[in-house]
Amino acid sequence: MPRPHLPALPRPAILGPSRRAHWWRWVLRRGASALCAVAAVLMLLALVRPPAPPTTSALVAARDLxxxxxxxxxDLRTARLPGGPDSPGTVGAVGEPRDLVGRRLVSAMQTGELVTTSRLVPRSAAEGLPADTVAAHVLHADERSLDLVCAGQRVTIFADTGGEALARDVLVLAIDTPENASLTGSLPGSGVLPRGLVLALSPEGLHRVFAGQRPDGGPPRILTVITR
Structure with missing residues (x-):
């Protein structure tokens, strides 16, 4: 059975031998070349363009405080600040509102100013110390030199019987007032005790302080030297 004769489809104008078809092919080649050149330039720019500078999310004052x-x-809003978490401009920055709400400011702040831990009143003298730090009350052997010490200072402590330092760079958390010392000394069988102070000691420092006994069998007493 002979195949039915199908009419020839017209050629697209771009495939014909006419001058118009030649012109369209020339335009397409030029356009494709231009697109390739643009793509190459964009790829080159993407390769040589420096990466975007790092930023850090931090809390700033939403109004004057x-x-x-x-x-x-x-009082707080989140802002993106230039620099990574360890850059000088973001040291001490706080990123979560729950870490700031309820805290008290040490000094005034302006709108947009970065809220850092140094701008906050510490919750306690031991804030920021290692988790295993122990607060220990010790007796001081020299009440006159104790009057030179205040909470927040760093001291080196020695046994009043002499020898090497028991602990260095120790944070003073609190100091007995004369009134507290007199109340302690008035307890039955307590005798008259010298004033003392509360120190933030590591477990090793605590052991060194309390491991030794005085020659008379009493509790150990220390002497302090202010370091900073």
Missing amino acids: PPGAVLTAA
Whole structure:
């Protein structure tokens, strides 16, 4: 059975031998070349373009705040600051509102100013110390030199019987007042005790301080030297 004769489809104008078809092919070749050149330039720019500078999310003051203000969520807003977490401009930055709400400011802050831990009143003298730090009350052998020490200072401590330092760079958390010392000494059988102080000691430092006994069998007493 002979195949039915199908009419020839017209050639697209771009495939014909006419001058118009030659012109369209020339335009397409030029356009393709231009697109390839643009793509190459964009790829080159992507390769040589430096990466975007790092930024850090941190909390800043949403409004002017007076000294002593207790922070609320409305006082804070999140901002992207240039630099990584360890860059000088973001040291001490806080990223979560729950870490700031309820804290008190040491000094006034302006709108947009970075809220850092150094701008906050510490919760306690031991804030920021290692987790295994122990607060220990020790007796001081020289009450006159104790009057030169205040909470927040760093001291080196020695046994009053002499020898090498028991601990160095120790944070003073609190100091007995004369009134507290007199109350302690008035307890039955306590005798008259010297004033003491509360120190933030590592477990090793605590052992060195309390491992030794005085020659008379009493509790160990220390002497302090202020270091900073």
